[in-house]
Amino acid sequence: MCCAQQDMLRRFLVVRICENLDSKNVFILKKRCFSSFSNIKHLKRIHAKYIRNGSIEEDILAIGKLVADISISSPSNLNYARSIVAHLPYRPNVFMWNSLIRGYAQSAMPEEAIPLYCEMIKQGLLPNNYTFPFVLKACAQLSPTYVGLVFHGTIIKRGFEDCDPFIQTSLVYFYASCGFIDSARQLFDRCSVRDTTSWNALIKGYVKVGRYIDAIRVFRIMQDRRDVEVDEITLLGVVLACSQLGALDMGRWVHTYIDKNHVNLNRNLGTALIDMYARCGCIDIALDLFRRQSEKDVRTWSVMIGGLAAHGLAKEALNLFFEMQQFRLSPDSVILTHVLSACSHAGMVTVGLKILNEMSEVHNVEPKIEHYGCIVDLLGRAGHLEEALDIIRRTPLKPDVVLWGALLVACRAYKNVEMGETVAREMLKLDPHHCGAHVFLSNVYASTGRWDAVDQVRHSMKEQGIKKAPGSSLIELDGDVYEFIAGDERHPQSTQINLMLDEIARLMKLEGHVSATREVALDIDDEEKERALYRHSEKLAVAFGLINTRQGSPIRIVKNLRVCEDCHSVMKLISKAFNRLIVIRDRSRFHHFKDGLCSCRDYW
DNA sequence: ATAGGGTTAG
Numbered sequence: 298m299c300c301a302q303q304d305m306l307r308r309f310l311v312v313r314i315c316e317n318l319d320s321k322n323v324f325i326l327k328k329r330c331f332s333s334f335s336n337i338k339h340l341k342r343i344h345a346k347y348i349r350n351g352s353i354e355e356d357i358l359a360i361g362k363l364v365a366d367i368s369i370s371s372p373s374n375l376n377y378a379r380s381i382v383a384h385l386p387y388r389p390n391v392f393m394w395n396s397l398i399r400g401y402a403q404s405a406m407p408e409e410a411i412p413l414y415c416e417m418i419k420q421g422l423l424p425n426n427y428t429f430p431f432v433l434k435a436c437a438q439l440s441p442t443y444v445g446l447v448f449h450g451t452i453i454k455r456g457f458e459d460c461d462p463f464i465q466t467s468l469v470y471f472y473a474s475c476g477f478i479d480s481a482r483q484l485f486d487r488c489s490v491r492d493t494t495s496w497n498a499l500i501k502g503y504v505k506v507g508r509y510i511d512a513i514r515v516f517r518i519m520q521d522r523r524d525v526e527v528d529e530i531t532l533l534g535v536v537l538a539c540s541q542l543g544a545l546d547m548g549r550w551v552h553t554y555i556d557k558n559h560v561n562l563n564r565n566l567g568t569a570l571i572d573m574y575a576r577c578g579c580i581d582i583a584l585d586l587f588r589r590q591s592e593k594d595v596r597t598w599s600v601m602i603g604g605l606a607a608h609g610l611a612k613e614a615l616n617l618f619f620e621m622q623q624f625r626l627s628p629d630s631v632i633l634t635h636v637l638s639a640c641s642h643a644g645m646v647t648v649g650l651k652i653l654n655e656m657s658e659v660h661n662v663e664p665k666i667e668h669y670g671c672i673v674d675l676l677g678r679a680g681h682l683e684e685a686l687d688i689i690r691r692t693p694l695k696p697d698v699v700l701w702g703a704l705l706v707a708c709r710a711y712k713n714v715e716m717g718e719t720v721a722r723e724m725l726k727l728d729p730h731h732c733g734a735h736v737f738l739s740n741v742y743a744s745t746g747r748w749d750a751v752d753q754v755r756h757s758m759k760e761q762g763i764k765k766a767p768g769s770s771l772i773e774l775d776g777d778v779y780e781f782i783a784g785d786e787r788h789p790q791s792t793q794i795n796l797m798l799d800e801i802a803r804l805m806k807l808e809g810h811v812s813a814t815r816e817v818a819l820d821i822d823d824e825e826k827e828r829a830l831y832r833h834s835e836k837l838a839v840a841f842g843l844i845n846t847r848q849g850s851p852i853r854i855v856k857n858l859r860v861c862e863d864c865h866s867v868m869k870l871i872s873k874a875f876n877r878l879i880v881i882r883d884r885s886r887f888h889h890f891k892d893g894l895c896s897c898r899d900y901w
Numbered sequence: 902a903t904a905g906g907g908t909t910a911g
Contacts, residue, residue, distance in 0.1 A: 362902060369903095395903060430904045466905040497906040530907055537908075565908050572908080596909045603910065631909050638910080667911070699911075884911080 336370050337377075344381065354386055361392045368400030375400045375409075388420055395427050402435040410435035411444060424451075426461050433467035437474035445471050462490040466498050473502025478511075493528050500534040509538035510778055513547060529555075529566050536569040543855035543882055544773045545577035564592040568600055575604025578853055578880035578887055595629055603635040608887045609897055611643030630662050637671035641678060642886055644900060649675045666692075670700050677707025678900070682716055698728045705737060714741050732758075732765050770834035771855040774845055781837040784829070788837065790844065797840040798831060804874045805867060812863055830863045835881060839868065843875060851878040859883045859901075869893050 343363060347353050353360060360381070367378040378397060382389045394417040401410040414432055417424070424432075429452055436445030449458075449468060457464050465488045472481035485491070485499045496519045503512035516535045519525060532551055539548035552570055555562055562570075567590045574583035587593075587601045598621045605614035618628060618636050628636070633656060640649030653672050656664050669692050676685035685704050689696050701724045708717030718741055724734040735758050742750040768783040781788055788794065812830055830836075835856050842852035860868075860883045872879050873893035881888045889896035 358902070365903065392903065399903075425903095427903050434905080461904095463905045468905095470906065492905095494906050499906090501906060528906095533907060563907095568908050594908090599909050607910095629909085634910055670911085 337367070337374055340367050340370065340374075357387070357390065360385070361390060361396070364389075364393045365396035365399075368396045369403070372400065372404035372406075375404060388422075391417070391422050391425055391428065394422065395425075395431060398428065398435065399431040402431045402438075407435035407438040411439075424455070426457055426464060429457060429461075429464045430467040433464075433471045437471045442475040442477075445475065459489065462488065462492065462495065465489075466495045469495065470498040470502060473498070473505055476506055478502055478506045478508060491525065493526050493531065496525060497528075497530045497534060500531060500538075504534050504537050504541075507541075509541045512538040513542075513544070513778075527554075529560050529563060532560060533566050533569050536566070536573050540569070540573040540576040542771055542773070542778050543577050543853055544776075544778050545574075545579065545853060546773055546776050548573040548577060550776070562590075564590075564594060564597065567592065568594075568597045571597065572600040572604070575600060575607070576882065578608075578882060578889070580604055580608045580610065580887075595626060595632070598626065599629070599632045599635065602632055602639075606635045606639035606642065607882070607885075608889075609639075609642045611639040611645055614639035615648070628660055628662070630665060630668075633660065633662055634667050634671060637668055637675065638885075641671055641675035642897070642901070644675075644679050646675060646679050646681065666694050666697055666700060669694065669696075670703050673700060673703040674707075677704055678710070680707075680711055682707055682711060682713055686716065686720075696723075698724050698731055701727070702731075702733060705733065709737060714744070717741060730761055730763050732763050735763060736765070766858065768834040769857045770838040772838040772842055773853065774842075779838075779841065781834045781841065783834045783837075784832045785834075785837065788841070790841065793844050794837060794840045797844055798836060801836070801840065801867070801871060802831065805870055808870050808874075810866060810870060830861070833861065833864050835860060835864050836867065839871060839879060843871075843877070849876060851880060853880045854882070856881060856883045859885055860888060865895065865899070865901075869895055 340363065347356070347360065347363070364378050364381055367374050367381070375397070378400065382393055382397065394413060398410045398413050401407060401413065410432060414424070414428070429448065432448055433445060436448060439445070449471075452458050452464060452468070458468070465484065469481045469485045469488075472478070472484060481499065481502050485495060488495055496515070500512050500515050500519070503509070503515060512534060516527075516531065519531070520527060532555060535551055536548060538544070539551065548570075554560070555566070555570075560566075567586070571583045571586045571590065574580070574586065583601065583604050587597065590597060598617065602614050602617050602621075605611075605617065614636060618632065621628065621632075633652070636652060637649055640646075640652070649672060653664060653668060656662050656668065669688060672688055673685045676682070676688065682704070685707060689700055689704060692700075701720050705717060705720045705724065708714075708720055717737055721734040721737045721741075724731050728734075735754055739751050739754040739758075742748070742754065770781045772779050772781070779789065835854055838854045839852055842854070846852060860881055865888070868879050868881065868888070868890045870893065871877065872890035879888075879890040881890070886897065886901060888901070
């Protein structure tokens with residue numbers, strides 16, 4: 298039995314223990330576990346029979362079916378299928394080529410599909426309408442986009458573009474996969490027939506390129522139409538968009554829709570829903586769903602452990618991590634990142650180091666750069682800067698900007714200027730355009746009065762056109778998502794928001810709040826710095842939330858960067874002064890502000 | 902005989 302089958306068998310046993318299944322279900326599961334094992338054996342037996350009784354010479358249809366079955370049975374059998382095709386006493390037909398291309402398109406080596414297509418053409422065969430969906434599926438995964446573009450040309454030339462809905466959908470998804478979502482949209486609009494799959498391809502395309510609001514917009518249009526049915530894959534795309542946007546109301550709506558319409562809550566959709574609730578800050582609902590979800594796989598555990606980690610619930614994350622191992626499920630690389638980041642958010646230095654050291658032996662996962670990143674972050678946050686530096690120096694992997702960046706953040710927090718300077722220089726060696734490193738250096742020089750050095754850094758930043766990525770915050774209101782960019786004046790209700798910000802500032806002054814201007818890196822005086830902080834995107838969003846939501850209802854915000862020190866303390870004060878729960882998901886974790894306190898206990 | 906859409910962190 299190979300590793301994959303052993304793994305399946307193990308999972309089967311786990312499922313049996315967990316679910317307490319009756320004998321009929323056990324039988325079905327058993328069959329599923331062993332199907333690929335017996336399948337290829339069975340197929341090989343058929344092949345042997347064909348060789349013995351001479352069918353290979355005569356029955357081209359039967360051989361075709363055999364090639365097809367072997368090709369899709371498992372990617373590991375593709376070489377076998379190829380060798381059958383290569384040793385035929387006659388030229389293989391289009392069906393056989395299609396089957397091989399299909400097999401590679403769904404394997405880890407989609408690039409192999411292209412030479413097969415070329416070989417088929419060389420042998421004087423013509424591709425048919427079945428060929429292109431397979432080929433495009435392979436192209437959607439390839440990095441040189443032009444391969445797929447060439448095939449689009451071929452499709453037009455051979456007259457398939459306007460008449461085959463399967464090819465049209467494949468094209469839509471191919472363009473979206475390459476990031477050309479607007480071309481995908483144009484193709485979609487031109488389609489003669491649009492069924493559920495075409496709509497799903499477009500929605501998933503928008504999700505893929507990060508245009509989540511558009512994905513939801515398309516879903517709404519789809520839903521208004523009478524001629525097309527929404528299915529679980531449509532909903533999966535929408536839930537993914539909601540997770541990214543933190544659009545809880547929309548996500549809840551989908552959940553209700555699933556329940557009301559008896560949509561099959563399969564493993565993928567269930568996992569996506571758990572992830573959505575966790576990413577919208579509702580960790581309790583996520584946990585409840587997780588416990589009730591009967592079909593779980595490694596990804597289900599992964600999103601749950603990741604959700605707990607992001608909420609700073611390290612103990613719970615670790616418990617789940619151990620629990621899954623009791624079920625004999627092996628944690629993968631992503632789960633270990635989650636666990637290490639949980640340790641980091643909770644300052645659990647010893648536990649984190651132990652897990653890192655045991656990774657390769659106990660879990661059979663070689664530590665990657667992101668795992669070291671978590672450890673550097675863990676040590677750095679806890680103030681062990683030297684040890685963090687030591688980890689970077691001793692890493693068997695080549696340190697990247699992100700790894701150094703984790704240490705730079707710690708140097709800033711603990712005001713270690715010397716080490717910070719070294720780290721920033723290392724970062725600029727790797728990425729001369731890194732904004733954070735430039736800003737850090739400039740601040741270091743400014744704090745020690747080395748104004749000529751400050752000028753030099755500023756000048757080179759300007760010359761290279763380096764700008765800080767603008768902060769952006771999302772907030773959902775009545776099912777619509779609003780985006781606020783730092784300093785932006787062109788938002789809805791600009792006047793009211795400014796008035797609210799003034800009101801907040803007045804309350805903050807009363808509470809004795811002093812703006813944390815040291816984080817502002819601009820070459821301006823303190824008053825201007827205060828104004829810049831004043832217009833941080835999360836403050837704009839929270840003001841918008843305060844104006845437009847019922848008193849006492851929670852305000853949820855998703856931010857693209859980490860929340861700054863000033864915003865953090867202002868949010869605490871707002872939660873008290875306005876008696877609101879404020880939930881902010883930032884780049885690295887959740888902050889639940891309530892009664893003047895934050896769930897991160899100011900350790901983030 | 903064969904087809905298009907399907908989850909995981911930063």
